Amino acid sequence: MTQTSASSDLKFAYWVPNVSGGLVVSNIEQRTSHHPQYNVELAQIAERSGFDYALSQIRFTAGYGADEQHESVSFSQHLLAHTTSLKVIAALLPGPWNPALAAKQLATVHILSGGRIAVNMVSGWFRGEFHAIGEHWLDHDERYRRTEEFIRSLRGIWSEDAFTFRGDFYRFNNYSLKPKPIEPQPEIFQGGSSRAARDMAARVSDWYFTNGNTPEGLAAQVDDIRAKATDAGRRVKIGINAFAIVRDTEEEALAVRDEIVAKANPEAVRAFGHEVKNAGKASPEGEGNWAKSTFEDLVQYNDGFRTNLIGTPLQVAERIVALKRAGADLILLGFLHFQEEVEHFGRTVIPLVRELEASQASHRLAAE
Known part of the structure; x- marks a missing residue:
């Protein structure tokens, strides 16, 4: 039976494995596949298991274990065609995409899916x-x-009947797109941790994705972004990346993490670390998403181990609720064996999270 969540409940998303190699740069067995049928079955499992979103990845070249990559928007549409409530977030990369094409493409998918497509804007970090x-x-x-400018163009095209825009990168002259997407418009997600990324999120994005972090580290980012968004008369919701390893005992879960790291591909991990740290150093403040990432962090290439969702169902649920208290609105999850572990997570962890959320809500009401 499909689980549903209240509007105030924490949302759950999973990384769509539409690229080969799984979600860890390791030679450990990963019973995960980038093939379409595997992903259709996974999306249906996730939908039944209480997940709200799926995030498809954008890659154009091989590397770091991802030798094959399916295109994100068309792959997302395929998943939407085989589900009924799951929202799918398609990653877009300015440069290869133009906002006119993206606006029309996404408006059509939004209509076809009953309003279930969203977009993750990826500014790009890999020069190669x-x-x-x-x-x-x-x-x-x-x-x-x-x-x-890309995001402002999307919003303008979707909202206005004669959209005109004069930017440094994009220009539109009385452009009218019909039909427009269903209201509300597709949600716009973005990531990044630089000053430029956070300020952009505060001005124009609906959601901000951050790499894996502790509740304390997350809270500092949330406070910064939401203060800036408040100044702009907006509210930005926050998603945090995590790699979940849920087992019957904490010892079992930690042993799996240790095996992943022990079997990591050192050359690929170091090459990835070199590229992403250089990208961060190129920012004015000289620090990006992976500035403090260790080798172990980089084995799960969005610092998923740092969020520490590694343990028993109850331990993981309690840590998730701590992230919610720190400001998270969504947990973006990766797994070693996606189909089995998404189902297990939905059956064992999400119900505990809902119980903890309800208990905390009752305590707040009692205290008022």
Whole structure:
């Protein structure tokens, strides 16, 4: 039976494995596949298990264990066609995509899916990928300025009957898109931890994704973004990345993590770390998403181990609720064996999270 969540409940999302190699840069067995039928079955399992969103990945070139990559928007549409309530977030990369194409493409998918497509704007961090496909590589903050113009263009095209825009990267002259997407418009997600990324999120995005972190580290980011968003008369919701290892005992879960790290591909992990740390150093403040990431952190390439959802169902549920208290609105999850573990997580962890949320809500009401 499909589980449903109240509007105030924490949301759950999973990384769509639409690229090969799984979610850890390790030679450990991963019973996960990038093939379409596996992903259709996974989406249906996730929908039944209480997940609200799925996030498809954007890659144009091989590397770090991902030798094959399906395109994100068309793959997302395939998943939407085989589900009924799951929302799918398709990643877009400015440069290869133009906002006119994206606005029309997403409006059509939004209509076809009954309003279940969203977009994750990826400003880009891998210079080699841009070079490989012949796209101009911009400086760090320029990439975020371009992404902001892209988002403003999407919103304008979806909202106005004669959209005109004069930006440094995109221009529109009395452009009218019909039919427009269903209301409410597709949600817009983005990631990044630089000053430029956080400020852009405060101005134009609906959701901000952050790499894995502790509740204390997350709270500092949330306070910063929400203060800026409040100044702009907006509210931005927060999603945090995590890699979940849920087992009957904490010892079993920690042993799995240790095996993942022990069997990591050192060359691939270090190459990935070199690229992402260089990308962060290119920001004016000299620090990006992976500035403090250790080798172990980089084995799960969005710092998923740092969120520490590794243990028994109750331990994981309690840590998730602590993240909610720190400001998280959504937990974005990766798994070693996706189909089995998404089902197990939905059966063992999500009900505990809902019980803890209800208990805390009752205590707040009693205290008022």
